[in-house]
């Protein structure tokens with residue numbers, strides 16, 4: 207059985223589909239602070255499989271202890287956390303509390319239960335402002351905001367565990383740090399997708415909400431970067447590809463070869479797409495207009511960020527397959543079937 211923390215969220219719900227379709231039993235825990243249980247109802251409709259759901263907080267040590275005592279958990283995928291960069295600057299203590307304490311409590315419960323297979327949701331943000339592209343996993347790490355710092359601290363904290371196993375002669379941890387680039391898109395059924403609670407911070411939900419008429423126009427943050435058209439360049443990855451990457455990571459952890467200690471993997475496509483490329487592709491594929499204006503740069507944004515994905519290909523036997531056209535088509539399919547997200 208796989209424990210999925212933050213299981214009702216955007217990336218986790220897509221990952222639950224892949225896990226269920228691959229025959230795993232799934233136990234999801236979520237405090238529903240940024241999600242609706244409806245996403246998991248729909249996961250069950252899509253797959254025709256059932257999963258168990260616990261409404262609870264990963265920081266609650268008693269709840270986590272109970273979970274490991276009552277269920278045969280083979281591995282954990284830890285998605286639960288807060289994720290908005292701007293909000294983290296205004297509420298750093300909430301971010302450190304949620305992201306660090308959830309991981310600490312989870313790891314303690316796992317260690318007590320002798321379940322030491324963990325996949326952690328990290329982020330390309332741990333590379334800070336990159337000096338060289340594409341980004342490989344061994345490049346220097348840094349943080350430019352509290353959200354990124356929380357991910358970096360967690361990576362470092364988990365990085366201390368294998369040495370303790372050697373000292374204590376305990377069974378080894380096996381940990382995959384998955385550094386996501388920019389997840390977009392939705393399940394092709396259009397039944398689950400990204401449903402931000404407030405005004406979206408990320409580009410794609412802002413585009414889809416503008417196209418559906420919930421926002422007047424998209425603000426493009428700067429067209430004076432040193433990129434092919436002046437707008438910011440990112441490595442967008444279809445969420446279904448990303449979800450399949452989690453399945454591969456779990457399979458690797460549970461294989462006889464396993465992962466020795468802690469290993470980081472970039473999950474992206476390796477392609478750099480600009481904001482204008484994205485807007486144009488969205489309009490062309492979906493035949494829908496996205497009004498936009500150019501506004502000044504957003505504080506903290508880097509010009510360009512994209513991955514070298516060769517380690518995940520070699521060691522996890524995983525590679526993104528979906529194209530920009532699939533990403534914009536599926537994002538729009540979800541938004542147009544669910545104009546108000548899960549409240550539709």
Ligand code: NAD
Nearest residue numbers: 212215216217236237239240241263264286287289327329
């Ligand atoms: P999301 O907000 O949809 O999912 C996170 C889920 O965790 C939500 O359902 C929320 O209700 C739940 N949660 C938060 N704190 C919790 C707690 N203490 N206990 C139980 N549940 C809790 O976000 P997402 O985009 O699916 O992101 C999932 C993970 O991936 C996060 O850790 C995020 O930092 C990381 N990540 C996301 C992106 C991205 O662009 N979406 C990029 C890189 C990394």
Ligand code: UDP
Nearest residue numbers: 407408409412425426427438439440481507
């Ligand atoms: N962006 C934009 N307008 C928006 C949101 C984002 O121009 O309303 C740009 C942003 O400056 C960056 C890219 O889109 O170049 C991706 O931003 P996002 O917040 O989605 O992800 P990030 O890479 O910052 O994590």
